[in-house]
Amino acid sequence: MIQKGAFYLTLGILFMSCSSEKQPLPYLGFTEIINGDTLHHKIPDFSFLNQDGQVVSNESYKDQIYVADFFFVHCPSICPKVTQQMLRIHDRYKDDSRIKLVAHTLDPDRDSIPVLRDYAAKIGVKSQRWDFLIGKDDETLEIADQYFVPAFKDPDAPGGFDHSGKLILVDRNRHVRGFAEGTDPESVTQFFKTIDQLLNEEFPKS
């Protein structure tokens, strides 16, 4: 009897793990319920300049999902590896207008519009699918916090900033729906599935 019970338990777990693939992606961060409304953590309004000198705000992405990361051009440590993984995502979705890539520079003093435009060109990004965003003063450090990415100035760190190489997946309502480790190609391969799932959730076939 115990064996039989264990069998059904195993079957149940298997069934649950199979069906969980159909579960929607989680909403990450703190969720509040106010007056019966469920309020998920949301990236606050923002306004930055991109590598073409255009203003990019939260309104710019209202019809798209996006993958964000934090970097700077003179970063000698993890950034080249993370950028290479962002390039994999760029190449995979470059013909898909439902998704954008967003790289926030942590170093607005050195990463001017021409520096970022040159960087984009040198890694082979010609499409409008990838924005490199410049914030004023500490705006970028502040918004990093909203993406749950630790980023801060540190004179002892290589290049002057400490930050993580996380890639953050954000839906059309600016809710954070997934992460990948941008220094780990395997994690990014898994991330493709998360991105595909969010695309299916956000743009259901009618």
Added chain:
Amino acid sequence: MESGQGLGELIPPLADSDYYLDHYDDLSCIITQGLSGKIIVNGQPYEEEMLALNNISLAELSNLINYMNSQWYPDKIEVNLNTIKAQLANCAD
């Protein structure tokens, strides 16, 4: 990057690199002093600054060169501390 292919026109490749082979005896100097200005690797110009690794030990330096050789230039014989010291004694600056 894991396979030494570099990153676009930003970071030159380490694998199949004419620059690596042409500057093979200067590797210790390049790693410890960095590079700035334009270099040509396999016909492609690169001009991002390469930062100096000036606090690396001689043992780490030889490990690094032997690692690159084992990955991309398996015909190169292993470098030892004497090779490294001789290279560093002859750096351009």
